[in-house]
Amino acid sequence: MKAKSSAHYQREYRRRLREQGLVKKEVWILPENAKQLADIEKQLRLPGSGVRSKGVMSMTDKVERWTTSSLFEALAETELFASGQATLELIDGIEPTLHIVMTEYGDLPVFLTVSGEQIIVESVLWSVAEVSNVDAFNKTVLQTHKYFPLSTISLDARVDGSDYYHMFGALSASSILPNIVFEIEVLASNVIQATEAYSEFLSIPVEAS
Secondary structure, three states, X not given: OOOOOHHHHHHXXXXXXXXXXXXXXXXXXXXHHHHHHHHHHHHXXXXXXOOOOOOOOOOOOOOOOOOHHHHHHHHHOOHHHHOOOEEEEEEOOOOOXXXXXXXXXXXXXXXXXXXXXXXXXXXXXXXXHHEOOHHHHHHHHXXXXXXXXXXXXXXXXXXXXXXXXXXXXXXXXXXXXXXXXXXXXHHHHHHHHHHHHOHHHEOOOOOOO
């Protein structure tokens, strides 16, 4: 089955937000305030919720070296998954992987693996074949990918020989659980934003704002 591009999930994500009666607003903030903004945005999506301070995480919070299996069990108990905002599946193999479906982002698939000292969270953007001008696109990505906090774009080959662009984030395998959840949510958001930002280079249709 041909992999769906991020444009498909972007359309689904926007459709579901509109069905909830939500509207898009653009804001400008310092990069270090991205987590606080994400928390506030979630609160403002709830009817009559207002904005409440959630406080700052203490550096003394418990930190452990995660494995993919232990992270699967811990993530399943977090609000993101327990509330149905995302689903979680452990795929066993030589290198176990977590398959995450971000329900709020149009069922965008995200994959998480723990490899040695780091955790990798990634999602497929689109294939090279779906880019109208590869050289111009690659140059633009190198110039602009820094505007997507905590995420990087890579070009990876599949077993069948086809090349796909991926967006990924990496963090320490000893990261505290809330930071891992935040990494997953930021990556999903960045995939949607990247699809919009680079739409002029894509031969696949991308819905306008």
